[in-house]
Amino acid sequence: MDRYLVQRIGFILLGLVALVVVVPILIVVGAIVVRGAEAISWEFLTAMPRDGMKAGGIFPAIVGTLVLTLGSALVAIPVGVGGAIYLSEYARDNWLTRAIRLAIINLAGIPSVVYGLFGLGLFVLFLQFGTSILAGSLTLAIMTLPIIISAAEEALRAVPVEFRTVIASLGGTRWQGIRHVVLPQALPGIITGVILGLLRAAGETAPILFTVAAFFLPRLPQTPLDQTMALPYHLYVISTQVPGMPLEIQYGTALVLLALVLSLNIVATVIRSYFRRRRQW
Amino acid sequence: MKKKRFSRWIEFLIEALIRTLGFSTIGFVLLIFLFLLREGVPLFFEVPLGNLFSTRWYPTFDLFGTLPLILGSLLVTVTAIAIALPLGVATAVFVREAAPSWAREVLKPMIEVLAGIPSVVLGFFGMTLVAPFVRETLGVPTGLTAFTGALLLAYMALPTIISVAEDALDAVPKSYRDAGLAMGATQWQTIWRVVVPAARSGIVTAVMLGLGRAIGETMAVMMVTGNAARMPVTLDSIFRPARTMTATVAAEMGEVAQGSVHYHALFGIGIILFLLTFAINLAAAATIFKKRRRGGLR
Amino acid sequence: MADPKISIRDVNYAYDGKSALRDVTFDVPANSVTVVFGPAGGGKSTLLRLINRLNDLVDGTHMSGQVLLDGQDIYAPGTDVTDLRRRVGMVFALPLPLPGTVRENVIYGPTLAGVRDRARLEETLTRSLTRAALWDEVKDRLDDPAGSLSGGQQQRLCIARSLALEPEVLLLDEPTSGLDPISTSKVEASLYELKRDCTIIIVPHSVQQAARVADCAAFFLMAALIEFRPGTEIFTTPQNEQTDDYVTGRFG
Numbered sequence: 153m154d155r156y157l158v159q160r161i162g163f164i165l166l167g168l169v170a171l172v173v174v175v176p177i178l179i180v181v182g183a184i185v186v187r188g189a190e191a192i193s194w195e196f197l198t199a200m201p202r203d204g205m206k207a208g209g210i211f212p213a214i215v216g217t218l219v220l221t222l223g224s225a226l227v228a229i230p231v232g233v234g235g236a237i238y239l240s241e242y243a244r245d246n247w248l249t250r251a252i253r254l255a256i257i258n259l260a261g262i263p264s265v266v267y268g269l270f271g272l273g274l275f276v277l278f279l280q281f282g283t284s285i286l287a288g289s290l291t292l293a294i295m296t297l298p299i300i301i302s303a304a305e306e307a308l309r310a311v312p313v314e315f316r317t318v319i320a321s322l323g324g325t326r327w328q329g330i331r332h333v334v335l336p337q338a339l340p341g342i343i344t345g346v347i348l349g350l351l352r353a354a355g356e357t358a359p360i361l362f363t364v365a366a367f368f369l370p371r372l373p374q375t376p377l378d379q380t381m382a383l384p385y386h387l388y389v390i391s392t393q394v395p396g397m398p399l400e401i402q403y404g405t406a407l408v409l410l411a412l413v414l415s416l417n418i419v420a421t422v423i424r425s426y427f428r429r430r431r432q433w
Numbered sequence: 434m435k436k437k438r439f440s441r442w443i444e445f446l447i448e449a450l451i452r453t454l455g456f457s458t459i460g461f462v463l464l465i466f467l468f469l470l471r472e473g474v475p476l477f478f479e480v481p482l483g484n485l486f487s488t489r490w491y492p493t494f495d496l497f498g499t500l501p502l503i504l505g506s507l508l509v510t511v512t513a514i515a516i517a518l519p520l521g522v523a524t525a526v527f528v529r530e531a532a533p534s535w536a537r538e539v540l541k542p543m544i545e546v547l548a549g550i551p552s553v554v555l556g557f558f559g560m561t562l563v564a565p566f567v568r569e570t571l572g573v574p575t576g577l578t579a580f581t582g583a584l585l586l587a588y589m590a591l592p593t594i595i596s597v598a599e600d601a602l603d604a605v606p607k608s609y610r611d612a613g614l615a616m617g618a619t620q621w622q623t624i625w626r627v628v629v630p631a632a633r634s635g636i637v638t639a640v641m642l643g644l645g646r647a648i649g650e651t652m653a654v655m656m657v658t659g660n661a662a663r664m665p666v667t668l669d670s671i672f673r674p675a676r677t678m679t680a681t682v683a684a685e686m687g688e689v690a691q692g693s694v695h696y697h698a699l700f701g702i703g704i705i706l707f708l709l710t711f712a713i714n715l716a717a718a719a720t721i722f723k724k725r726r727r728g729g730l731r
Numbered sequence: 732m733a734d735p736k737i738s739i740r741d742v743n744y745a746y747d748g749k750s751a752l753r754d755v756t757f758d759v760p761a762n763s764v765t766v767v768f769g770p771a772g773g774g775k776s777t778l779l780r781l782i783n784r785l786n787d788l789v790d791g792t793h794m795s796g797q798v799l800l801d802g803q804d805i806y807a808p809g810t811d812v813t814d815l816r817r818r819v820g821m822v823f824a825l826p827l828p829l830p831g832t833v834r835e836n837v838i839y840g841p842t843l844a845g846v847r848d849r850a851r852l853e854e855t856l857t858r859s860l861t862r863a864a865l866w867d868e869v870k871d872r873l874d875d876p877a878g879s880l881s882g883g884q885q886q887r888l889c890i891a892r893s894l895a896l897e898p899e900v901l902l903l904d905e906p907t908s909g910l911d912p913i914s915t916s917k918v919e920a921s922l923y924e925l926k927r928d929c930t931i932i933i934v935p936h937s938v939q940q941a942a943r944v945a946d947c948a949a950f951f952l953m954a955a956l957i958e959f960r961p962g963t964e965i966f967t968t969p970q971n972e973q974t975d976d977y978v979t980g981r982f983g
Contacts, residue, residue, distance in 0.1 A: 155619050155621075155622065156619060158619075158621060159619045159620060159621035159622075162621045163531050163621070165523075166523055166524075166526060166527040166531050167527065167531075167532075167536075169519075169520060169523040169524060169527065170523075170524050170527045170528075170532070170536070170540060172520065173520055173524050173540075173543075173544075173588075173591060174539070174540060174543045176588060177543050177544075177546060177547045177550075177588075178543075180550065180554075180555065180558050181546065181550075183558065183562060184554070184558065230454070231454050231457055234450065234451050234454030234455070235454045235455045235457060235458060237451050237454075237455075238451045238452055238454060238455025239455060241451075242448065242451060242452065242455070243455065244790060245790075248456075251459055252455060252456065252458055252459055253718075254715070254718060255458040255459040255461070255462045256458050257714050257715075257717075257718050258462050258710075258711055258714055258715075259458060259461060259462060259465075260714075261645045261646075261649065261710045261711070261713070261714040262465065262649065262707060262710055263648070263649030263650070263651060263679055263706050263707075263710060264552075264649065264651050264652075265649075265651040265679045265682050265683050265703070265706070266465070266469070266649075266682075266703050266706050266707050266710075267465075268682075268683070268686070269468075269469060269472075269682065269686070269699070269700055269703040270464075270465045270468050270469065270703075272686070273468040273469070273471060273472045273700070274464065274468045277691065278468070294461050294465075297458065297461065298458070301458065314823075314825075314827050315827075315829060315830075316788075317785065317788070317823075317827075318823070318827050318829060319829075319839075319843070320785060320788060320816065321783060321785055321816055321820070321821040321823075321893075322816065322817070322820075322839055322840040322843060322892070322893070322896065323813045323814065323815075323816040323817035323840060323843060323844060323896065324813070324843040325444050325813055326448075327444050327447050327448065328843050332843070333829060333830065336830070337830060351549060354551075355549075355550075355551025355552070355553070355554070356551070356552070357551075357552065357553045357651070357652045358651040358652060358679075358683055361683060361686070361687070362686050362687070384551055384553045384652075385553075387553050387554065387557055388553050388556075388557075388652060388656070391557050391560060391561070391656070392560070392656060399561075402557065402561070406554050406557050406558075409551060409553075409554055410550065410551070410554050413549055413550070413551055414546065414549060417545065417546070417549045421542075421545070433830075440845070
């Protein structure tokens with residue numbers, strides 16, 4: 153067969169493959185948007201659930217997800233950014249550094265359900281926090297850590313090394329260089345990484361299954377030792393464990409979760425491209 | 434002078450703090466492994482190995498055969514990769530080599546969207562729309578099958594595979610492509626005979642990372658694979674319900690009593706999962722490090 | 732010579748196993764312009780970075796010998812390196828403005844050192860920019876981003892930045908290599924004024940520049956000091972054959 157004909161067919165096939173990849177994504181998002189939109193109302197978003205979850209709103213689940221995400225951020229951001237600063241600015245190229253990188257790769261690869269087991273074993277049982285926001289946030293924080301460290305380190309490394317040299321030649325210490333120049337310049341990239349990590353935390357179910365999540369909790373959490381509802385867990389339960397659950401409530405919950413995650417994604421992308429244009433190097 | 438000593442102290446403290454945070458990742462990995470062991474090792478004293486490797490998982494009857502779970506995970510994962518590998522590599526090739534720029538502008542955000550969809554949302558979609566579809570098109574009794582799970586898993590692993598494969602293709606020097614074209618090959622021939630083979634090891638890494646992602650996936654598979662812990666040994670097992678290790682842990686942990694044998698068994702499965710993903714990620718990292726040190730392509 | 736400002740004694744320096752400086756010994760007189768010149772790879776930049784210990788930032792280096800500043804070995808254990816770098820300033824080959832405005836760039840050094848007095852900083856700002864022959868051009872643009880200046884202006888900004896710390900020694904590593912001739916001559920002219928308060932060591936980007944500014948000159952070739960002479964004798968009557976070959980352009 154003529155080589156160019158083969159090529160044309162080949163490229164068309166590749167395009168079809170890309171279509172096979174893209175179309176289902178559109179179907180998923182589209183289906184959830186279309187079918188979930190029916191359920192979305194002001195009441196749905198702000199009211200407490202009634203009637204065994206079959207009516208009313210999912211407000212506590214939304215609040216719970218926000219609280220858990222913020223709670224994990226409180227731990228994951230300082231530890232993650234600190235670790236990234238260490239790797240980028242202080243670490244030498246020795247076996248210890250390689251061990252740290254290996255540890256990060258592994259943390260990133262641990263299945264989410266194993267994080268759930270770990271959270272159960274350490275925070276809920278051993279440290280006796282019980283199933284609580286505290287336990288859930290800490291578990292999510294450790295899960296988010298590798299994402300934040302990787303993104304933050306990349307952002308720090310992208311800052312040209314010359315800045316550090318100049319600061320040193322002006323009698324500045326290493327930390328002064330980091331604080332005055334490197335960190336501020338890397339901040340947009342770090343923020344992007346943090347947001348991406350947090351949206352992962354917001355969407356995860358398995359780590360919170362055994363550490364914090366409650367199904368029917370018709371009041372908002374008061375202390376970090378309380379349980380709470382959360383969107384991912386809520387969606388899981390109402391779609392698999394509650395007979396007679398109206399379908400549009402399931403889709404509505406899925407839509408709220410999806411919207412939350414996707415909008416965070418968009419925010420991160422916008423921040424990244426905006427600051428890339430305004431770079432001073 | 435006092436001010437200088439004070440600021441020197443602060444600098445020292447800050448550096449110490451940063452160092453500690455840097456080491457903390459190693460600490461966390463060890464901590465996780467430690468606690469898995471703590472709750473899982475008792476299993477080996479409570480249940481004979483023969484039981485653990487038997488083919489029946491019925492905790493209520495004290496049967497803790499892990500084989501159906503391990504094989505279930507394997508079946509779903511391998512099928513998922515079998516679907517995702519050609520799709521992912523072809524898409525990566527399309528994006529990097531053949532796509533018009535408008536297509537690229539559409540594809541990239543789409544893949545990022547896919548990467549961001551929470552597992553439980555995909556599982557929900559799989560349960561309500563994909564499973565009935567599978568049931569009707571394939572004429573099986575239920576749509577909750579290993580195949581459905583594999584399908585979802587494939588799409589979840591795609592972003593990883595595509596991005597790593599793209600990087601691998603990027604790393605192939607332009608001179609390779611130029612050489613191919615200069616010899617009179619068409620672009621198509623150059624891609625498949627020169628560029629892709631040159632990116633071979635990067636693609637292998639992509640597959641490994643995708644594999645690691647797939648094995649660890651919990652919610653989506655739990656919601657669509659039907660959760661029947663049978664031994665997937667017959668050829669049509671792919672179109673029957675199955676159960677993965679991850680789904681088992683997630684589904685049953687809520688029902689066990691702390692300290693019971695079942696409880697330890699689930700932690701034991703957690704240990705297997707930890708070690709499996711550890712090994713896969715170690716292998717993937719080793720190929721990356723080796724390639725970097727050698728500085729070449731293969 | 733009166734007490735030299737800087738004395739290099741038997742310095743050997745290697746990194747990654749390769750020798751970058753071998754048995755270097757010479758004295759730098761105070762309040763003068765000492766030129767360190769030679770073909771690429773001769774160790775000139777490395778030598779400069781030894782004097783403000785900037786090479787400390789690099790791993791895998793090995794150094795022996797002494798570098799004396801006012802008679803004190805700066806490599807003695809316990810030396811305050813950040814203080815040293817305030818006394819010994821450096822300007823690099825490429826203009827490297829830090830992110831921020833012109834004003835922020837100039838007073839970076841004193842700010843890092845903890846100076847908070849606004850009036851004092853303003854005074855330093857004006858004086859440094861004047862000494863760097865840049866004040867007239869930027870006095871209305873002090874709050875513009877440093878990156879908006881031209882290449883020649885940015886480099887003089889970097890000079891002003893180093894001068895803000897009132898250093899005793901100023902190290903200039905090919906400071907005019909990227910600049911147009913007008914900017915180059917402005918920089919060279921400022922050296923005459925600067926050496927009154929400062930000891931200057933400069934790696935020139937050409938032999939001609941070396942001859943224009945030198946009060947004394949050191950010729951480096953392949954990690955070794957070949958010849959060191961006061962005045963401009965080294966350009967007119969070099970004693971060493973290799974020096975002669977380089978100065979007359981037979982290689983380089």
